[in-house]
Amino acid sequence: MEEKFKITSVVSVCNNRIWLNGQLAFECKEPDTARFLLSAFQNLKVTYPKFYKMDGLSKLGWVATEYLLKDKPGFTLNDNYSAGMVLANKNASLDADLKYYQTVASIPSPALFVYTLPNIVMGEISIRHKLKGENAFFIQEEFDADFIAQYVQGLLNNNILQSCICGWVDLLNEDYKAVLMRVEKNGEGVEFTSQNMLTYF
Amino acid sequence: MPVFVAGLGAISGIGNNVAECLHSLQESRHGIAPMVYLQSEHRNRLPVAEVKLSNSELAQLTGLPVHISRTALLSLVAAKEAFLDAGLPSGFPCRKAFVSANSVGGMDKTENFFPAFAANHEAGHLREVIHHECGAISEIVAKELGVTDFVSTISTACSSSANAIFYGARLIKNDLADVVIAGGCDSLTKFTLNGFNTLMILDENPCQPFDENRRGLNLGEGAGYIVLVSEKIAGMLHRMPKAVLSGYANANDAYHQTASSPDGTGSFLAMTGALKMAGLHPEEIDYINLHGTGTQNNDIAEGTAIQRIFSNPYPLMSSTKSFTGHTLGACGGLEAVFSVLSLQHGIVFPNLRLETPMKELPFTPVTRFKSGISLQHVMSNSFGFGGNCSSLIFSKS
Amino acid sequence: MVMEKLMEDLKTQIVEQLNLQDVKPGDIGNDDPLFNEGLGLDSIDALELIVLLQQHYNIKLLNAEEGPKVFYSVRSMAEYITTHQKANP
Numbered sequence: 232m233e234e235k236f237k238i239t240s241v242v243s244v245c246n247n248r249i250w251l252n253g254q255l256a257f258e259c260k261e262p263d264t265a266r267f268l269l270s271a272f273q274n275l276k277v278t279y280p281k282f283y284k285m286d287g288l289s290k291l292g293w294v295a296t297e298y299l300l301k302d303k304p305g306f307t308l309n310d311n312y313s314a315g316m317v318l319a320n321k322n323a324s325l326d327a328d329l330k331y332y333q334t335v336a337s338i339p340s341p342a343l344f345v346y347t348l349p350n351i352v353m354g355e356i357s358i359r360h361k362l363k364g365e366n367a368f369f370i371q372e373e374f375d376a377d378f379i380a381q382y383v384q385g386l387l388n389n390n391i392l393q394s395c396i397c398g399w400v401d402l403l404n405e406d407y408k409a410v411l412m413r414v415e416k417n418g419e420g421v422e423f424t425s426q427n428m429l430t431y432f
Numbered sequence: 433m434p435v436f437v438a439g440l441g442a443i444s445g446i447g448n449n450v451a452e453c454l455h456s457l458q459e460s461r462h463g464i465a466p467m468v469y470l471q472s473e474h475r476n477r478l479p480v481a482e483v484k485l486s487n488s489e490l491a492q493l494t495g496l497p498v499h500i501s502r503t504a505l506l507s508l509v510a511a512k513e514a515f516l517d518a519g520l521p522s523g524f525p526c527r528k529a530f531v532s533a534n535s536v537g538g539m540d541k542t543e544n545f546f547p548a549f550a551a552n553h554e555a556g557h558l559r560e561v562i563h564h565e566c567g568a569i570s571e572i573v574a575k576e577l578g579v580t581d582f583v584s585t586i587s588t589a590c591s592s593s594a595n596a597i598f599y600g601a602r603l604i605k606n607d608l609a610d611v612v613i614a615g616g617c618d619s620l621t622k623f624t625l626n627g628f629n630t631l632m633i634l635d636e637n638p639c640q641p642f643d644e645n646r647r648g649l650n651l652g653e654g655a656g657y658i659v660l661v662s663e664k665i666a667g668m669l670h671r672m673p674k675a676v677l678s679g680y681a682n683a684n685d686a687y688h689q690t691a692s693s694p695d696g697t698g699s700f701l702a703m704t705g706a707l708k709m710a711g712l713h714p715e716e717i718d719y720i721n722l723h724g725t726g727t728q729n730n731d732i733a734e735g736t737a738i739q740r741i742f743s744n745p746y747p748l749m750s751s752t753k754s755f756t757g758h759t760l761g762a763c764g765g766l767e768a769v770f771s772v773l774s775l776q777h778g779i780v781f782p783n784l785r786l787e788t789p790m791k792e793l794p795f796t797p798v799t800r801f802k803s804g805i806s807l808q809h810v811m812s813n814s815f816g817f818g819g820n821c822s823s824l825i826f827s828k829s
Numbered sequence: 830m831v832m833e834k835l836m837e838d839l840k841t842q843i844v845e846q847l848n849l850q851d852v853k854p855g856d857i858g859n860d861d862p863l864f865n866e867g868l869g870l871d872s873i874d875a876l877e878l879i880v881l882l883q884q885h886y887n888i889k890l891l892n893a894e895e896g897p898k899v900f901y902s903v904r905s906m907a908e909y910i911t912t913h914q915k916a917n918p
Contacts, residue, residue, distance in 0.1 A: 311686075312683060312701055312705075315684070316684075323565065323566070323587070328623075331627070332546075332623075335626060339626050339627065339629070339630045340630065341630040341631050341632075344627040344630050344631065345631070345689045345690050345817065346689070347623075347627065348535065348587070348588075348589050348817055348818060349587060350587070350588045350589060350816075350817075350818040350820055351689050351817065351818045353684070353818060353820075354684065354686075354688075354689050354817070354818035354819045354820070355689065357684040357685075357686040357819055358686050358687060358688070358819070360686075361686050362684060362686060363683050363684050363685070363686050363697065363698070363701055364683065364684065365681070365682040365683065365684075366588075366682070366684050366820065367586070367588070367595070367599075367682075368587065368588060369584075369586075370565065370566065370567055370585065370587065385602065385606060
């Protein structure tokens, strides 16, 4: 018998807006993605110097997760090995790859090179929220809700995780979109199904 | 539900198939040498462990066209070997999956394309970039293998192919596949070499993992796959399965994008998680195939985590990266193959060039080839950038 | 003084190279430790400082092990640059 799990919180970031559980949480009219992400970060009023050093994809994932977990800091469980992450996107780390490649002609930048892997965004989020559970990153043409739902359900059903952040985080040049949700074994929210996930896109 | 290992396939700097790799491991013959195939301004300074075949030789071996990415050529050689080694009865109806990892994709071809294209956007052959993304490599190989039921690509840096293997096991456990060819591949590219060079963790001499005076890693290339089968399929094969994949776990170190935490939190969690799943006590592990890259940071973090879990007498340990270099997306697959060979033949491979044991650690890896030992359980560690850490445990079936 | 000017330049370059947006060049003391308790820099920042030396001063630090000594503070960096530029005019 498969257990039923809940989506306890959802954040989406696109078109210069951040929506948290259906409510507009932040909006700004900055003309470019980098400045929008910076404003969103500043709006959080947290001190995190590392943010400025991240690539665009990590900044997007980081900001989205910060809003997602803002109200319920309890996500960082005592046993944080049981909180994990399953994310997907379309463009992998292509944005960072291109920026790194531009420096190769003169002196290659180590600080840019370290972001040329898509799973680094999960590393940054894990560092911030001390999430040490299993994490996986998939590259998909578009968000494959059935696949992600099945994968996350497997992790929760088999007690590999007790809670999971899952969703989509994609950024290439000026195009970006993040939709992240918290899925938990216990808690208030809609049922965790692929159909319900798709309603947030 | 047990998941069995029925086939092995490998290509690396020390051999073009499993038998050749095994022979080199037995003879303590490493594959780290000056570059022959990779074109780089660092060719005289940085040794690498290249597969000793040109692209046209690999194309001939695989039947693929020569313009295909070297990553796919390497992948097909090893995946096909593994598949044939499993000896599945032909025409037998079963659901086959291919789960393959890589970190560079078709970057080798993109690098050929880019200079001309950058100068003139009308120039360059598009066929050189159509296989750029990691998944394209798996699709090419899956097609050649005739696998159509399920194909997936995992890219989590240096733990990629260990993750591909346990992902494959999950497909079987959840009854989504009967046979899974799982592992990974990577070819050497300028992108990777220059990138690791900026991190200043490349050794200008053959690397010395777990040595007090280690200076860094050597990059390598290759592919390694194992064929995982369900219990039902295992029972129908003519040969006994080679091993059982008895435990696996993945965890995040949550410390730094590239550096491991000083106490090796991620590696500790991965190893203890795999032990728990296999239902084993630490003292039951007979051999650990270390991640052992040869960097200051990895070896002390991994060593510290091992020290926290295991106690005297420590299991035998060695890093076979002292033979193959660090093959990135391929290393979890290659080292899974080596771990199963170790279990099957009762042998342990030496950690080459270990001169001075690390002063912080109470144990020393094996420095000479050992044979005739009884091994029941072997652990293989793979840790990657982004804090992604995985451990696999193979047991006698 | 040449040394003072060099240290002021370095502070601006460090803030820029390492994206230290919360830090003003004037906040960095000449003898403040740059790593650990100081500006909280990490191993990747150290590598970026090596790039900085190469980009702005044409000095190649080939041995990463020299890093901690050279990059201890703005003053130690300036001293390294001065001696190195003299040695290789």
